[in-house]
Amino acid sequence: MNRNAGLTLIELTVALAIVSLLTMAALAVVANVTRGQGAQKQRDEEYARALALRELLWRDVLQATSYSITETGVALNTYSSVGPETLEPRHLAAVVEYRVRKIGPRSWVQRVQRGRTAGEDLIELVCEGVKSVTMTTDEPHQVVVNEWRPTSDMAMVIIEFAAPGREPEVHLIRRN
16 A cells, blocks of 8 residues: 555544644634623723713713702702703703613613703703712711702712622812
8 A cells, every 4th residue: 555645544533633623712712702892892882871971960060059969869050051952062050960760670860951941951861770870079068868058169979880890980070
Protein backbone atom coordinates (compact mmCIF):
# COMPACT_ATOMS: atom_id res chain seq x y z
CA MET A 1 0.00 0.00 0.00
CA ASN A 2 1.04 3.54 -0.71
CA ARG A 3 1.12 5.38 2.65
CA ASN A 4 1.33 8.86 1.08
CA ALA A 5 -1.90 8.51 -0.92
CA GLY A 6 -4.36 9.75 1.76
CA LEU A 7 -5.44 9.85 5.38
CA THR A 8 -6.36 6.82 7.39
CA LEU A 9 -9.74 6.50 9.07
CA ILE A 10 -8.22 7.27 12.48
CA GLU A 11 -6.59 10.45 11.17
CA LEU A 12 -9.89 11.61 9.64
CA THR A 13 -11.73 10.94 12.90
CA VAL A 14 -9.19 12.90 14.94
CA ALA A 15 -9.31 15.81 12.43
CA LEU A 16 -13.14 15.91 12.58
CA ALA A 17 -13.07 15.88 16.38
CA ILE A 18 -10.63 18.80 16.46
CA VAL A 19 -12.73 20.78 13.93
CA SER A 20 -15.94 20.14 15.90
CA LEU A 21 -14.27 21.29 19.17
CA LEU A 22 -13.03 24.47 17.49
CA THR A 23 -16.53 25.11 16.05
CA MET A 24 -18.15 24.69 19.49
CA ALA A 25 -15.63 27.08 21.04
CA ALA A 26 -16.28 29.67 18.32
CA LEU A 27 -20.04 29.37 18.80
CA ALA A 28 -19.66 29.78 22.58
CA VAL A 29 -17.65 32.97 22.05
CA VAL A 30 -20.26 34.36 19.63
CA ALA A 31 -23.09 33.52 22.07
CA ASN A 32 -21.31 35.29 24.96
CA VAL A 33 -20.61 38.37 22.85
CA THR A 34 -24.26 38.51 21.69
CA ARG A 35 -25.51 38.15 25.26
CA GLY A 36 -23.16 40.89 26.43
CA GLN A 37 -24.33 43.20 23.64
CA GLY A 38 -27.96 42.56 24.63
CA ALA A 39 -27.24 43.43 28.26
CA GLN A 40 -25.35 46.58 27.21
CA LYS A 41 -28.23 47.62 24.95
CA GLN A 42 -30.68 47.20 27.85
CA ARG A 43 -28.44 49.31 30.15
CA ASP A 44 -28.19 52.00 27.45
CA GLU A 45 -31.98 52.07 27.03
CA GLU A 46 -32.49 52.35 30.82
CA TYR A 47 -29.97 55.19 30.95
CA ALA A 48 -31.67 57.04 28.09
CA ARG A 49 -35.11 56.72 29.73
CA ALA A 50 -33.76 57.97 33.05
CA LEU A 51 -31.91 60.82 31.29
CA ALA A 52 -35.20 62.51 30.34
CA LEU A 53 -36.29 62.34 33.99
CA ARG A 54 -32.96 63.78 35.18
CA GLU A 55 -33.10 66.67 32.72
CA LEU A 56 -36.70 67.59 33.57
CA LEU A 57 -36.05 67.37 37.31
CA TRP A 58 -32.88 69.42 37.03
CA ARG A 59 -34.64 72.19 35.09
CA ASP A 60 -37.70 72.22 37.35
CA VAL A 61 -35.72 72.18 40.61
CA LEU A 62 -33.33 74.85 39.36
CA GLN A 63 -36.26 77.21 38.73
CA ALA A 64 -38.30 76.22 41.82
CA THR A 65 -39.26 78.70 44.52
CA SER A 66 -40.78 76.15 46.90
CA TYR A 67 -41.40 72.42 47.14
CA SER A 68 -43.61 69.94 48.93
CA ILE A 69 -43.17 66.24 49.56
CA THR A 70 -46.37 64.44 48.57
CA GLU A 71 -47.51 60.89 49.29
CA THR A 72 -46.46 59.79 45.80
CA GLY A 73 -43.50 62.05 45.01
CA VAL A 74 -42.55 65.72 45.06
CA ALA A 75 -44.33 68.92 43.96
CA LEU A 76 -42.58 72.14 42.93
CA ASN A 77 -43.65 75.76 42.45
CA THR A 78 -41.44 76.49 39.48
CA TYR A 79 -40.84 78.84 36.57
CA SER A 80 -40.00 76.12 34.07
CA SER A 81 -43.27 75.03 32.57
CA VAL A 82 -43.41 73.10 29.31
CA GLY A 83 -45.66 74.23 26.46
CA PRO A 84 -48.46 71.66 26.02
CA GLU A 85 -48.43 71.99 22.22
CA THR A 86 -44.69 72.07 21.54
CA LEU A 87 -43.21 70.52 24.72
CA GLU A 88 -40.64 73.32 24.64
CA PRO A 89 -39.49 74.80 27.97
CA ARG A 90 -40.92 78.22 28.85
CA HIS A 91 -40.20 80.56 31.72
CA LEU A 92 -43.78 80.60 33.07
CA ALA A 93 -45.00 79.82 36.57
CA ALA A 94 -46.53 76.39 37.15
CA VAL A 95 -46.95 73.77 39.83
CA VAL A 96 -45.15 70.63 38.70
CA GLU A 97 -45.57 67.34 40.50
CA TYR A 98 -43.46 64.24 39.97
CA ARG A 99 -45.31 61.20 41.21
CA VAL A 100 -44.86 57.47 40.88
CA ARG A 101 -47.83 55.71 39.31
CA LYS A 102 -48.44 52.01 38.73
CA ILE A 103 -49.73 51.14 35.26
CA GLY A 104 -50.26 47.40 35.09
CA PRO A 105 -47.19 45.65 36.50
CA ARG A 106 -44.87 48.60 35.84
CA SER A 107 -44.23 51.77 37.81
CA TRP A 108 -43.80 55.08 35.99
CA VAL A 109 -42.85 58.60 36.96
CA GLN A 110 -45.62 60.91 35.89
CA ARG A 111 -44.96 64.64 35.48
CA VAL A 112 -48.12 66.65 36.13
CA GLN A 113 -47.95 70.33 35.27
CA ARG A 114 -50.70 72.69 36.38
CA GLY A 115 -50.28 76.11 34.78
CA ARG A 116 -51.54 79.41 36.11
CA THR A 117 -53.81 79.95 33.08
CA ALA A 118 -56.30 77.75 31.24
CA GLY A 119 -54.81 75.37 28.70
CA GLU A 120 -51.43 75.17 30.41
CA ASP A 121 -51.99 71.79 32.10
CA LEU A 122 -49.90 68.85 30.93
CA ILE A 123 -49.58 65.25 32.10
CA GLU A 124 -46.78 63.08 30.73
CA LEU A 125 -45.16 59.75 31.54
CA VAL A 126 -41.45 60.44 31.91
CA CYS A 127 -39.60 57.30 33.02
CA GLU A 128 -40.43 53.63 33.60
CA GLY A 129 -39.13 51.51 36.46
CA VAL A 130 -38.89 54.14 39.19
CA LYS A 131 -39.91 53.25 42.73
CA SER A 132 -39.81 56.73 44.29
CA VAL A 133 -38.76 60.33 43.73
CA THR A 134 -38.06 62.59 46.70
CA MET A 135 -36.25 65.84 47.40
CA THR A 136 -34.64 67.64 50.30
CA THR A 137 -32.67 70.84 50.74
CA ASP A 138 -29.61 71.77 52.76
CA GLU A 139 -31.75 73.28 55.52
CA PRO A 140 -32.50 70.83 58.35
CA HIS A 141 -36.20 70.22 58.86
CA GLN A 142 -38.68 67.51 59.61
CA VAL A 143 -40.36 66.14 56.50
CA VAL A 144 -44.09 66.82 56.61
CA VAL A 145 -46.21 65.52 53.74
CA ASN A 146 -48.00 68.23 51.71
CA GLU A 147 -46.25 71.11 53.52
CA TRP A 148 -44.79 73.74 51.18
CA ARG A 149 -41.21 74.73 52.03
CA PRO A 150 -38.99 77.32 50.34
CA THR A 151 -36.12 75.95 48.30
CA SER A 152 -32.62 76.89 49.33
CA ASP A 153 -29.41 77.24 47.34
CA MET A 154 -28.88 73.51 47.15
CA ALA A 155 -31.35 70.70 46.66
CA MET A 156 -30.87 66.94 46.68
CA VAL A 157 -33.13 64.83 44.48
CA ILE A 158 -33.19 61.08 45.12
CA ILE A 159 -34.47 58.73 42.42
CA GLU A 160 -34.98 55.15 43.60
CA PHE A 161 -35.37 52.57 40.84
CA ALA A 162 -37.52 49.46 41.03
CA ALA A 163 -34.89 47.16 39.48
CA PRO A 164 -33.34 44.91 42.12
CA GLY A 165 -29.72 45.68 42.84
CA ARG A 166 -29.80 49.10 41.20
CA GLU A 167 -28.53 51.81 43.51
CA PRO A 168 -30.63 54.97 44.00
CA GLU A 169 -29.40 58.02 42.14
CA VAL A 170 -28.65 61.11 44.22
CA HIS A 171 -28.44 64.41 42.35
CA LEU A 172 -27.20 67.61 43.97
CA ILE A 173 -28.58 70.69 42.24
CA ARG A 174 -26.92 73.98 43.16
CA ARG A 175 -28.89 77.08 42.29
CA ASN A 176 -26.15 79.70 42.69
